[in-house]
Amino acid sequence: MTVFYENFERHAHGEGLKAHSTHYCPGCGHGLAHRYLGEAIEALGIQDRTVAISPVGCAVFMYYYFDVGNSQAAHGRAPAVALGHKLANPESIVISYQGDGDLASIGLAEIMHAAQMGLPLSVIFINNATYAMTGGQMAPTTLIGQKTATTPEGRTTFAGQPLKVAELMAQLDGPIYVERVALYDNKQRVKARKAIEKALRLQVEHKGFSFVEVLSECPVQLKLDPVEAQAWVKANMAPVFTLGVKKDTSADATPREWHRPSFDPELLMGQIGASPDHPERHAAGFPVHLDADDVSLKLAGAGGDGAQTVAALLTEAGIREGFDATHIPSYGPESRGGTSYADVHIAREEVLSPASPDPHVLLAFNALSLRKFGPSVRPGGVILYDSTVAEAPPAVAEGVRVLGVPFARLAHDLGAAVVKNVVALGALQAATGLFPPATLRTALARHLAKKPELLPLNEQAFAAGVEAVARLMAR
Amino acid sequence: MSPRARPDAPHPHLTSAYCKGCGRCVDACPKHCIEPGTAIDPLSGLVPVTLDLEACTACGLCYEACPEPFGLHPDDEQHAWELSDPKEHFGPRRESSAPVAVDRPSRLIPLPSDLAPLIIKGTYASAIGALLAGCRHFFGYPITPSTEGAELMAKVLPGLEGVFVQACSEVATINHMYGCGGAGLRTMTFTSSPGLSLMLEGVSYMIGAEVPGVIVNIMRGGPGLGNIGPAQSDIRLVCRGLGHGNTHAIVLAPANPQEMLDLTMLAFDLAFAYRNPVVVLGDGYLGQVTGKVALPDHLVEPGLPAWAVYGDREHRRNLISSIELGEADLEARNLELQAKYDRMTANEQRSDSFRCEDAEVLLLAANTPARMAKAAVQRLRAQGVKAGLFRPVTLWPFPMDALAALLPQARRLMVVEASLGQLEDELRLALSHAGVAHPPIEHVQHTGGVLPQPDEIVQAVLRQEGAR
Numbered sequence: 001m002t003v004f005y006e007n008f009e010r011h012a013h014g015e016g017l018k019a020h021s022t023h024y025c026p027g028c029g030h031g032l033a034h035r036y037l038g039e040a041i042e043a044l045g046i047q048d049r050t051v052a053i054s055p056v057g058c059a060v061f062m063y064y065y066f067d068v069g070n071s072q073a074a075h076g077r078a079p080a081v082a083l084g085h086k087l088a089n090p091e092s093i094v095i096s097y098q099g100d101g102d103l104a105s106i107g108l109a110e111i112m113h114a115a116q117m118g119l120p121l122s123v124i125f126i127n128n129a130t131y132a133m134t135g136g137q138m139a140p141t142t143l144i145g146q147k148t149a150t151t152p153e154g155r156t157t158f159a160g161q162p163l164k165v166a167e168l169m170a171q172l173d174g175p176i177y178v179e180r181v182a183l184y185d186n187k188q189r190v191k192a193r194k195a196i197e198k199a200l201r202l203q204v205e206h207k208g209f210s211f212v213e214v215l216s217e218c219p220v221q222l223k224l225d226p227v228e229a230q231a232w233v234k235a236n237m238a239p240v241f242t243l244g245v246k247k248d249t250s251a252d253a254t255p256r257e258w259h260r261p262s263f264d265p266e267l268l269m270g271q272i273g274a275s276p277d278h279p280e281r282h283a284a285g286f287p288v289h290l291d292a293d294d295v296s297l298k299l300a301g302a303g304g305d306g307a308q309t310v311a312a313l314l315t316e317a318g319i320r321e322g323f324d325a326t327h328i329p330s331y332g333p334e335s336r337g338g339t340s341y342a343d344v345h346i347a348r349e350e351v352l353s354p355a356s357p358d359p360h361v362l363l364a365f366n367a368l369s370l371r372k373f374g375p376s377v378r379p380g381g382v383i384l385y386d387s388t389v390a391e392a393p394p395a396v397a398e399g400v401r402v403l404g405v406p407f408a409r410l411a412h413d414l415g416a417a418v419v420k421n422v423v424a425l426g427a428l429q430a431a432t433g434l435f436p437p438a439t440l441r442t443a444l445a446r447h448l449a450k451k452p453e454l455l456p457l458n459e460q461a462f463a464a465g466v467e468a469v470a471r472l473m474a475r
Numbered sequence: 476m477s478p479r480a481r482p483d484a485p486h487p488h489l490t491s492a493y494c495k496g497c498g499r500c501v502d503a504c505p506k507h508c509i510e511p512g513t514a515i516d517p518l519s520g521l522v523p524v525t526l527d528l529e530a531c532t533a534c535g536l537c538y539e540a541c542p543e544p545f546g547l548h549p550d551d552e553q554h555a556w557e558l559s560d561p562k563e564h565f566g567p568r569r570e571s572s573a574p575v576a577v578d579r580p581s582r583l584i585p586l587p588s589d590l591a592p593l594i595i596k597g598t599y600a601s602a603i604g605a606l607l608a609g610c611r612h613f614f615g616y617p618i619t620p621s622t623e624g625a626e627l628m629a630k631v632l633p634g635l636e637g638v639f640v641q642a643c644s645e646v647a648t649i650n651h652m653y654g655c656g657g658a659g660l661r662t663m664t665f666t667s668s669p670g671l672s673l674m675l676e677g678v679s680y681m682i683g684a685e686v687p688g689v690i691v692n693i694m695r696g697g698p699g700l701g702n703i704g705p706a707q708s709d710i711r712l713v714c715r716g717l718g719h720g721n722t723h724a725i726v727l728a729p730a731n732p733q734e735m736l737d738l739t740m741l742a743f744d745l746a747f748a749y750r751n752p753v754v755v756l757g758d759g760y761l762g763q764v765t766g767k768v769a770l771p772d773h774l775v776e777p778g779l780p781a782w783a784v785y786g787d788r789e790h791r792r793n794l795i796s797s798i799e800l801g802e803a804d805l806e807a808r809n810l811e812l813q814a815k816y817d818r819m820t821a822n823e824q825r826s827d828s829f830r831c832e833d834a835e836v837l838l839l840a841a842n843t844p845a846r847m848a849k850a851a852v853q854r855l856r857a858q859g860v861k862a863g864l865f866r867p868v869t870l871w872p873f874p875m876d877a878l879a880a881l882l883p884q885a886r887r888l889m890v891v892e893a894s895l896g897q898l899e900d901e902l903r904l905a906l907s908h909a910g911v912a913h914p915p916i917e918h919v920q921h922t923g924g925v926l927p928q929p930d931e932i933v934q935a936v937l938r939q940e941g942a943r
Contacts, residue, residue, distance in 0.1 A: 002572070004544040004545075005571060010794070012800075016518075017492055017493070017518060017519055020490075020493050020544075020545040021493055021495070021519070021543060021545065022542070022543060022544065024542065025495075026495035026496055026497035026521070027495075027497035027498070027499060027542070028497075028542060029542070030542070031541075031542020031543055031544075032499075032540070032541075032542045034542075034544070035541070035542065035544065038544070047791070048573070048787060048788035048791055049786050049787055049788070050786070051658075051784055051786040053654075054796070060798065061798075063794055063796060065544060067571045067572065067573070067791065067792075068791060069784040069785070069786050069787075069790055069791055069793060070784065070793070070794045070795070070796070071653075071654065071657050071784050071794070071795040071796070072684070072794070072795065072796035072797065072798060073650065073653070073654075073680075074650060074653075074676055074677060074680050077646070077647070077650035077653075077677070080642070080646075080647040080650035080651050080653075080654065081650050081651070081653050081654035081657070082654060083640070083651055083654060084612075084614070084650065084651040084652060084653060084654020084655035084656070084657065084658065084662070085654040085655065085657065085658050085784065085786060086654075087612060087638045087640070087651075087654075087655060088612065088654070088655045088658030088659070088660045088662075088785070088786075089658055089785050089786045089787070091786065091787070092658075092785065092786020092787070093786070094786070109643050109644060109646075109647065110643065110646075110647050110650070112643075113642070113643035113647065185502075185503075186503050186536050186539070186540070189503075189539055189540060190539070193539070219497075225498065226497040226498050226499055227497075227498050227499070227501065227502045230499070230502065259636040260636060261611035261612075261635060261636045261637045261638075262611075262635045262636050262637075263584060263609065263774065263775075263776035265584050265585075265586055265774055267634070267635060268606060268607070268635060268774060269586070269587075269590070270634075271606075271631045271634045271635060272593070272603050272606065272631065273593065274590050274591070274593060274770055275590065275591060276587050276589045276590050276591065277591060278589075278591050312594075312765065315594060315765050315766075316594045319592065319594050319766075319767045324766070324767060325594075325766070325767065326764050326765060326766045327764065327765040327766075328760060328763055328764045328765070329763055351766070351846075352846045352847065352849050352850035352853070352929065353846055353847045353850050353928065353929050354760065354764050354766075354843070354846065355926065355928070357928060
């Protein structure tokens, strides 16, 4: 058969009989499952585009035999690896082949989630009720009462009950075809062969996720001869792991469409927001009245106050003016309503430490932030706080100007509480002269490019902040 | 297709040496043509079945029951005696009929030269670097403080007909990458410290099977759940402990958003040049900090390497695997990998230095602490101390060659780091291997999300200088 290598060169370097014999023990069910897979691959004409994922377990050396693309996965991860291959090349036909310990114990998460994604994959699950390769320990599918190396007195429910994986798969929405088959007699072998071929055909048709559980004999670990092992599977496994189609919605499945990834530069530029336009600059130079080289700011409030947005606008403004700037946020553990602090630096050449432990400017949205950071503002600095909710700070360094502006009330007066941070931005501009107003208005307009209807309100809020500070300064 | 459906179905044929005597065919034959054997086959040492085809109806059930690919099979024309070309008959053994693949090179596509710089956070810069490097397949599991990178990929990749998968765990993530990278594609993930711990088995598999991939690890405070503050807590893990076995990967340590983009792009090239994962190691601060990021002059449309298991005819004979059963085979394999690590060490050391030309006090720092150390150098210079900053950009391989050149004039080495000596250990190990003389090593260390600040670095240096 051409789907199998002419010589198994990977099997002990293909020396002697190993070039034409599998590593499986006499009577092992893996050989039959391999054979039916090989026949199906040949019948469907898919040898060139098949990728077979070898698991960990006795089938770990599946790649010795199949003349297809081969990938060997870590224990339990074959479906995850298979998904990687399928998504890399949707035209490939990817077979994930696993035993019961691999799939139903250590790899349960991977198989469940791969199944639920429902992508066209073919999973062959060999259930022989034992860990064969490691020497006959208990598998998740070991029967109650079955003796194994780790259940020497027979499995009890304390060791968990046999996991009926085909039924589990059939409960999921993802798979379109789930069947359990066996190998113990001629009739079952015919059904097994057909099921495996169907699982592959549905993938060739791009239809969906198929799962075939194969009850398989491990004569060595059952300590039976191969023919007795067939009888054992029929008598003991088949009543627990009932045979048959567990789910088949393949007739209703529509073929999945795939697209090739794009490397078009225009498309990529659009996606990442890169553009060749350089906005005009408004600043005459670096704000040396605040610092010769590096102005540090801290914006502090609660989540939802808008401190991070103000920080982002200042950073953007600084960079658009040709300086370096950084913004580093810090949040409390709560996703909303907790503390929300932002450290911003505007540097003439390069921001070094992006933290602001002793800022030139503090913008505080609440009393807590004012108390916490007010004393850290360096001599000669500026503190702006929301006088709607906070009193003046207890003690500040020498020469620090403290300005209380009712951000929240001014925003409320404009009819939109959410713009209090823009009021604060306006106040900050007027109080510090960090940038010309036009710089910040430009940043604001860019920020609202996708919601231009909000710009007039934000312009008003900015102006309200500027005016409030002007009134304070005029006093 | 049942063999019984074929009126011309042939009788079975058996090469005794390939029969393991399991007897499935004995049970399968309705005419009792096959008996369990009694004689040991001299080649296999097993007891093959015996065939007496007097009563055979050529139903085919026996060979449908045989688990061996070269066991019982239809005695059709393929196996009939016929004259064959001696060249073909006695030629070299053929493993696969598939062709031998060749590398398809990547293509560089120019970008406009007048693009405005982006103003983005570090994780975004890294994600955009990956996109520019031609990565269209992202797999990841959300974990703070790395998640924004994944979120950007989720937003952008569909528009590029790429693939974003939120995996069920970090374990699944790294195995998706193993599959996709094994298919020869550029793939990546964002994670943070505990997530990287979970990925390590898969990273070891990738290294063993020589599968490229880029892992961006935004370090947070540990051990255990720790916290989500910035730290350099995984330097030892990525330099010395990438899973089981003899493993190494190039570790790139950016210090700002610009380098998050640049080094992520570089990481893809290195990953494919060496067929090995590459770690981009950032700290929580670097992931979150927004800064100015200039775009490169090109993007990459990746080719396809010859070794890929892509799932087409050209790549059919390939195998991605880390198994070597024979002890001598595995030793040889490890020596090959080691030779590759040695090539990385010789060729991929990267570093940056600031005012090192005459530095007597040499600060050594990576990632965000290097920014603080640079500020400290400026302040120390202003106070007349000849200080300089040596910044390893590759933490593995450690840039010993560049550092060694600076040591003769240095009176003092001070390691500034956000971990309790993990970077210093790399330095000490590199110094020891290089066997070079070095001045006393001091340090400024923080952990748990606390970063060294410029003033305390300055104070630490001045204290040491004062004690001189």
